[in-house]
Amino acid sequence: MSGTPSTETRSASADNDFKRELVALIPHLRAFARSLCGDPTAADDLAQDAMMKAWDARASFQIGTNMKAWTFMILRNQFYSEKRRSWRQSQLDQDVAERTLLAVDDPEAPIALDELRLALRSLPDEQREALVLVGAGGFAYEEAAEICGCAVGTVKSRVSRARRAVQAALVSGGYERDGAAAGDAMGSILSDAERLSGAR
């Protein structure tokens, strides 16, 4: 290692930096993947594919730019190209997806989050991803626009439509789970929000 020419040494250390940053992003890639495809196993496959694509493309990553946004863009593109290939299959999987959007193995997870999951799952893909990126992923509208390959104004309107639709779905409580009416999901979300944000 120590005897290698300076260019190779630098590139090896750049690779190491890249890898460290990529590893730190894995949890976020998993969360984004799960929000896109629902099923946790399929989501991890997607996140792994995206991670490998990012690794293979590391030479084209511009150091100093937002690597999280860059990897999310790769993951998103991967998701849509796979989805195009397996459109029929994804329709069949819809029932599974409806139950597993961002599903976590946490029996103590508040009920109302399930309603939120269902409300999210009912959104068109482009509204859901915009809302997840801005509302949960911590991206600015400009970054979300870059990730989704659309105009900033488009992201803003998607997020706002998504928010209205989610709110309407929660207020009407029109979703049924296990055959029972969901009830006042918005009320539960509100009280959960108070509880969850209490320690901030």
Added chain:
Amino acid sequence: MIDRKLQPRSGKPRPAEGPRSEGEEARLRQQAIGVGLRHMFDQVVNEPVPDEFLDILRNADLAGKEAGE
């Protein structure tokens, strides 16, 4: 590491009971949806990363090094 901010905080002031303006109501609802969204996302972020991820990356790194040198 794991998000442990679920304890209720008794000191948090509750909004006064009574009619809220429609705008205020909508703002609170959106805020609540935002908290819920972040919580759902963070739950996954806080899960331990399956070993597979690191194994795949390590193998790719090794394969690349062998091929390159």
